[in-house]
Amino acid sequence: MTRxxxxxxxxxxxxxxxxxxxxxxxxxxxxxxxVKPPDAKAGEVIYKTGCIACHGEKGEGAPESMTVFERxxxxxxxxxxxxxxxxxxxxxxxxxxxxxxxxxxxxxxxAFGQLxxxxxxxxxxAYIRTLCDNKHHFPRGExxxxxxxxxxxxxPENEVVVSTAMAAKGAPNFTSDIIREQTFGGKYxxxxxxxxxxxxRDHNWTAGVGDISxxxxxxxxxxxxxxxxxxxxGGVIVPSGxxxxxxxxxxxxxxxxxxxxxxxxxNTWLQFQVGADLPVNTDKSPxxxxxxxxxxxxxxxxxxxxxxxxxxxxxxAARDFAPDARVDYDVxxxxxxxxxxxxxxxxxxxxxxxxxxxxxxDTQVVFxxxxxxxxxxxxxxxx
Ligand code: HEC
Numbered sequence: 001m002t003r004x005x006x007x008x009x010x011x012x013x014x015x016x017x018x019x020x021x022x023x024x025x026x027x028x029x030x031x032x033x034x035v036k037p038p039d040a041k042a043g044e045v046i047y048k049t050g051c052i053a054c055h056g057e058k059g060e061g062a063p064e065s066m067t068v069f070e071r072x073x074x075x076x077x078x079x080x081x082x083x084x085x086x087x088x089x090x091x092x093x094x095x096x097x098x099x100x101x102x103x104x105x106x107x108x109x110x111a112f113g114q115l116x117x118x119x120x121x122x123x124x125x126a127y128i129r130t131l132c133d134n135k136h137h138f139p140r141g142e143x144x145x146x147x148x149x150x151x152x153x154x155x156p157e158n159e160v161v162v163s164t165a166m167a168a169k170g171a172p173n174f175t176s177d178i179i180r181e182q183t184f185g186g187k188y189x190x191x192x193x194x195x196x197x198x199x200x201r202d203h204n205w206t207a208g209v210g211d212i213s214x215x216x217x218x219x220x221x222x223x224x225x226x227x228x229x230x231x232x233x234g235g236v237i238v239p240s241g242x243x244x245x246x247x248x249x250x251x252x253x254x255x256x257x258x259x260x261x262x263x264x265x266x267n268t269w270l271q272f273q274v275g276a277d278l279p280v281n282t283d284k285s286p287x288x289x290x291x292x293x294x295x296x297x298x299x300x301x302x303x304x305x306x307x308x309x310x311x312x313x314x315x316x317a318a319r320d321f322a323p324d325a326r327v328d329y330d331v332x333x334x335x336x337x338x339x340x341x342x343x344x345x346x347x348x349x350x351x352x353x354x355x356x357x358x359x360x361x362d363t364q365v366v367f368x369x370x371x372x373x374x375x376x377x378x379x380x381x382x383x
Contacts, residue, residue, distance in 0.1 A: 194212050227263035
């Protein structure tokens with residue numbers, strides 16, 4: 001079992017490295033190259049001819065009395081920045097080129113791929129972007145990079161994630177974190193994390209809730225042009241878990257961190273997170289700090305508009321504050337893939353392999369399923 005998993009982890013590791021290499025080579029073909037930069041003025045003419053009848057003069061939707069089509073709850077209000085800025089241009093482009101059903105939206109949204117050139121679609125997307133003034137400078141959806149297994153990203157999210165880590169060997173033992181994130185005010189995010197533990201102690205299954213945490217994130221800076229976004233978060237971990245069963249630390253812990261993500265031109269990206277765990281009672285648990293990096297590449301067919309595959313590798317490190325403490329390093333090769341047609345349900349699986357100070361730290365299989373609930377109900381958006 002262990003040896004198989006060790007082998008598997010190397011396969012995943014080298015697989016990821018190769019895919020990153022391929023990603024770099026495909027760079028030239030993968031990206032949509034603008035022949036000339038999109039022209040919102042030209043886009044306006046297209047919008048006023050082809051879109052206004054349904055989407056209305058300001059993108060708010062044509063008056064219901066003038067239209068007969070059924071509006072779903074997903075019908076966009078293009079004038080609302082809180083709805084439009086989290087969407088990347090690629091999501092709009094896909095729907096305009098291929099029609100609503102391409103992302104499991106209503107077929108009433110027609111496909112314009114036969115009528116408009118690539119350039120014209122870019123122009124009309126550029127025009128749609130002007131319908132929301134974004135004066136509060138909400139971060140743009142392009143900066144919402146694929147979620148890594150361990151490293152927290154900077155972008156404020158509306159997600160429910162169930163993330164599980166299980167021991168790759170020894171007695172069955174796993175923890176599922178049920179995480180819920182919600183944005184407010186465009187730049188803030190509230191996050192709660194309820195860990196549920198299962199452990200086999202001498203063939204007796206024991207289960208229980210661990211230390212629940214709550215955190216507040218704030219985006220400080222973002223720039224689509226530079227491809228960067230910076231956030232800080234303050235969190236509290238409460239001692240709700242049963243210490244005797246090994247499900248908690250038995251002391252309140254404060255967890256501040258900063259997250260910085262950098263997107264490069266060809267959909268290669270880096271995510272950084274630096275933070276600390278500061279328990280109130282240091283007799284129960286030492287103070288520690290951590291730093292984490294995720295390096296990845298997003299690949300999709302159809303000029304980056306199709307199903308998204310994101311191979312990535314994380315390097316995670318943690319160290320107690322004690323002067324003689326050692327640094328624990330782990331490598332986490334993994335692959336994230338979009339599961340639903342809407343791309344609002346995604347999965348990620350990888351192996352967390354300690355490579356320094358490995359005594360007492362076992363290899364783990366880690367995976368999550370996430371649902372971006374701002375993009376639609378869980379059962380919508382599949383076909
Ligand atoms: C016949 C009516 C109609 C016309 C014409 C139309 N749309 Fe739409 N469009 C819709 C409907 C309906 C939806 C919502 C689909 C849903 O919620 O399932 C939609 C959705 C969209 C979306 C949202 C996709 C998302 O990710 O939320 C975009 C972008 C869009 N349309 C752009 C355009 C553009 C640009 C044009 C003109 C070139 C256009 N539409 C013309 C009806 C129309």
